[in-house]
Amino acid sequence: MSGLASPRPAGVAEWTVSRRELDRPVLVLSGRWTVATTREAPGEVASRMHEVLGEPEPFGIDCARLDEWDSLLVATLWRLRALRGFDPVELDLPPPLRRLLALTTSPGTDLRMPTVPVIRRSIVAHTGTTTLDAIAGLGGIAMLAGTLLRGLWPRRTPAGSREPGMQGRDLLDIFRRHGPAALPIIGLVNLLVGAILAFIGAAQLRRFGAQIFVTNLVGLALVRELGAVITAIVLCGRTGGAFAARLATMGANEELDALSVLGIDPRRFLVLPMTLALVIAMPLLYLYATAAGLLGGMLVAVNLLDLSASSFATQLVDVVPVSQFGFGLGKSVLFGLLIGLVSCRIGLLAGRSAAAVGDAATRAVVASIVGVIVLDSVCAVCADAVGL
Amino acid sequence: MPSGFEAPPTPAVPDGHLSAPGPVAPPILEIASLAVGFRHRVVQRDLSFRVRRGSVFAVMGGSGCGKSTVLRAIAGLLRPFEGDVLLDGTPLWRLRPAERAALGRSMGVLFQNGALWSSLSVAENVALPLQLFARLPPGVVTELVQLKLALVGLPDHGRLMPAELSGGMRKRAALARALALDPPLLLLDEPSAGLDPVSSRRLDELVLELRDGLGITVLLISHELPSLFAIADDGVFLDADRRTAIAHGSPRELRDTDPDPTVRRFMHRDPDRLPAAGQSRPAEGDLRHGF
Numbered sequence: 144m145s146g147l148a149s150p151r152p153a154g155v156a157e158w159t160v161s162r163r164e165l166d167r168p169v170l171v172l173s174g175r176w177t178v179a180t181t182r183e184a185p186g187e188v189a190s191r192m193h194e195v196l197g198e199p200e201p202f203g204i205d206c207a208r209l210d211e212w213d214s215l216l217v218a219t220l221w222r223l224r225a226l227r228g229f230d231p232v233e234l235d236l237p238p239p240l241r242r243l244l245a246l247t248t249s250p251g252t253d254l255r256m257p258t259v260p261v262i263r264r265s266i267v268a269h270t271g272t273t274t275l276d277a278i279a280g281l282g283g284i285a286m287l288a289g290t291l292l293r294g295l296w297p298r299r300t301p302a303g304s305r306e307p308g309m310q311g312r313d314l315l316d317i318f319r320r321h322g323p324a325a326l327p328i329i330g331l332v333n334l335l336v337g338a339i340l341a342f343i344g345a346a347q348l349r350r351f352g353a354q355i356f357v358t359n360l361v362g363l364a365l366v367r368e369l370g371a372v373i374t375a376i377v378l379c380g381r382t383g384g385a386f387a388a389r390l391a392t393m394g395a396n397e398e399l400d401a402l403s404v405l406g407i408d409p410r411r412f413l414v415l416p417m418t419l420a421l422v423i424a425m426p427l428l429y430l431y432a433t434a435a436g437l438l439g440g441m442l443v444a445v446n447l448l449d450l451s452a453s454s455f456a457t458q459l460v461d462v463v464p465v466s467q468f469g470f471g472l473g474k475s476v477l478f479g480l481l482i483g484l485v486s487c488r489i490g491l492l493a494g495r496s497a498a499a500v501g502d503a504a505t506r507a508v509v510a511s512i513v514g515v516i517v518l519d520s521v522c523a524v525c526a527d528a529v530g531l
Numbered sequence: 532m533p534s535g536f537e538a539p540p541t542p543a544v545p546d547g548h549l550s551a552p553g554p555v556a557p558p559i560l561e562i563a564s565l566a567v568g569f570r571h572r573v574v575q576r577d578l579s580f581r582v583r584r585g586s587v588f589a590v591m592g593g594s595g596c597g598k599s600t601v602l603r604a605i606a607g608l609l610r611p612f613e614g615d616v617l618l619d620g621t622p623l624w625r626l627r628p629a630e631r632a633a634l635g636r637s638m639g640v641l642f643q644n645g646a647l648w649s650s651l652s653v654a655e656n657v658a659l660p661l662q663l664f665a666r667l668p669p670g671v672v673t674e675l676v677q678l679k680l681a682l683v684g685l686p687d688h689g690r691l692m693p694a695e696l697s698g699g700m701r702k703r704a705a706l707a708r709a710l711a712l713d714p715p716l717l718l719l720d721e722p723s724a725g726l727d728p729v730s731s732r733r734l735d736e737l738v739l740e741l742r743d744g745l746g747i748t749v750l751l752i753s754h755e756l757p758s759l760f761a762i763a764d765d766g767v768f769l770d771a772d773r774r775t776a777i778a779h780g781s782p783r784e785l786r787d788t789d790p791d792p793t794v795r796r797f798m799h800r801d802p803d804r805l806p807a808a809g810q811s812r813p814a815e816g817d818l819r820h821g822f
């Protein structure tokens with residue numbers, strides 16, 4: 144709405160109430176009533192208008208000097224209508240404004256934005272619920288593991304046909320995407336970790352002339368702990384997050400429902416190959432990661448400590464028995480299982496929105512990293528108990 | 532193909548809608564005192580209706596009144612609070628999960644937003660149920676997939692991924708998938724939403740063809756009044772405020788004779804003016820809105 148003349152200083156929404164008509168007050172609107180030119184909430188303006196207009200009696204409106212309007216004016220009159228209950232058809236409004244106003248059904252009594260209640264809990268209650276949630280989570284993971292275990296053996300349906308479970312094709316596909324594809328990053332990270340260990344060891348051990356023991360340090364640390372843990376942590380971020388996001392997306396998109404309708408259990412059909420692929424990939428990646436780490440350690444040892452590659456290798460075979468490799472391999476299988484179960488469970492339980500997908504991915508990464516480290520310490524305690 | 536787009540052929544089966552228990556065979560689908568919802572919130576309750584074999588049954592009602600939720604209970608995805616869904620007389624929710632899953636395969640479901648498996652191509656989406664359940668040689672599967680895609684008007688799109696399709700195309704691809712196992716009962720959630728008028732009408736013709744040619748029963752959730760008047764034999768109208776069915780009957784009956792103002796407003800696509808009972812406006816009004 145642009146007024147014909149009125150070169151007033153632009154940018155103000157103005158209103159006055161005139162008493163020029165004897166029987167009723169007239170609300171005179173002028174200037175630009177646009178969202179861009181105002182700072183006041185329509186509700187406040189409306190309640191002041193209501194006050195000035197006085198008794199909820201009929202009033203007139205004068206829009207002759209209205210330069211421009213948009214939703215702001217509609218919202219103001221809408222709120223005024225909530226306060227006074229007038230019929231827009233009876234007012235002398237620009238026709239488009241009147242039609243818009245007529246479309247808005249009379250507002251409900253509660254116009255406040257819904258507020259999310261903030262629940263304040265004592266730290267004790269908070270700790271309690273968190274612990275209970277964690278226990279329930281562990282129970283859920285155990286149940287998921289049970290379902291997957293049963294899924295390894297195809298069931299017969301009552302009708303006699305085989306119930307569809309994991310597809311070999313999917314297993315291969317997932318394995319390829321999350322095993323070999325992770326080789327460069329796992330190789331690089333472990334190479335550097337091995338080198339760093341050797342650096343630290345070299346600086347300390349040289350003072351005692353015990354350079355050769357750098358092999359013990361690098362070898363034991365990598366084979367027993369770091370090869371498996373670092374690989375697992377890389378996979379938590381790379382694969383756990385991807386698994387959770389994929390399942391959560393499928394849930395949000397009703398793709399999981401589309402499977403369930405056909406009687407296909409998403410846990411057997413999707414989670415089983417994902418978890419199995421990780422369980423198979425992890426020990427292989429562990430061996431590769433350990434090799435890369437030892438290589439890094441040897442490079443530093445050879446260049447910094449004047450050890451020969453062959454003496455490094457001989458010493459390694461002496462101090463790191465095969466049982467240590469077995470320990471690392473066993474742990475990496477457990478880590479693979481843990482990452483698969485935790486992240487898939489989080490993905491399956493995610494909410495049904497795009498935001499929930501991101502949230503699920505984040506939680507899967509955090510939960511599986513924490514899980515890996517906790518599991519690793521449990522393994523360390525057990526190994527100590529049996530003297531491994 | 533029935534010639535008249537406007538006039539549905541009168542179904543051969545007598546009207547069994549909520550009358551005395553059917554003669555011999557139970558209805559293909561019966562909803563008995565169903566109450567559905569989420570957590571502490573009941574969306575629809577006291578819902579009862581029967582769907583005759585070989586009919587097109589419309590579930591109508593405004594957005595958010597719970598049509599999709601009822602469909603989820605029928606499809607075996609959401610356990611009802613009360614009541615049951617009887618498929619051929621078998622109470623779905625009293626079965627063990629494995630049996631329910633097997634029975635679920637007699638239904639083809641088209642979800643409201645397609646729910647195509649996004650990591651598979653369109654053709655693979657249609658092929659997966661066949662590969663898993665039909666034990667057919669690969670060549671036969673390929674040809675069946677081609678046929679279903681051609682039926683929904685996507686003969687050349689099999690290689691595309693779901694993300695590469697438009698909304699309407701996704702709907703049609705999902706319909707092809709719902710048809711994959713030749714289910715005797717099809718549940719379609721707003722199949723023509725997002726379709727252009729020509730595709731929408733083709734879809735109506737396809738639904739009629741499936742009913743007449745293959746004897747498939749169709750439960751149809753739809754807002755498309757022209758298509759409802761053209762193809763639905765019977766139906767139920769759900770209301771969000773009263774949380775239950777407020778009218779039973781074919782969309783044309785409801786349009787012409789139902790006394791309930793909510794139903795009449797919906798059927799005449801009119802928020803304000805209510806034509807007097809018996810006076811019917813042309814259904815295919817243009818999409819004029821208030822402003």
Ligand SMILES: Nc1ncnc2c1ncn2[C@@H]1O[C@H](COP(=O)(O)OP(=O)(O)O)[C@@H](O)[C@H]1O
Nearest residue numbers: 495569574592593594595596597598599600601
């Ligand atoms: N997953 C859910 N959790 C909670 N409430 C839901 C959920 N899905 C739908 N609803 C609610 O149930 C009601 C019915 O939804 P829906 O069945 O999708 O309606 P329709 O399909 O008739 O448009 C709506 O009020 C909606 O807010």
Ligand SMILES: [Mg+2]
Nearest residue numbers: 598599643720
């Ligand atoms: Mg819906």
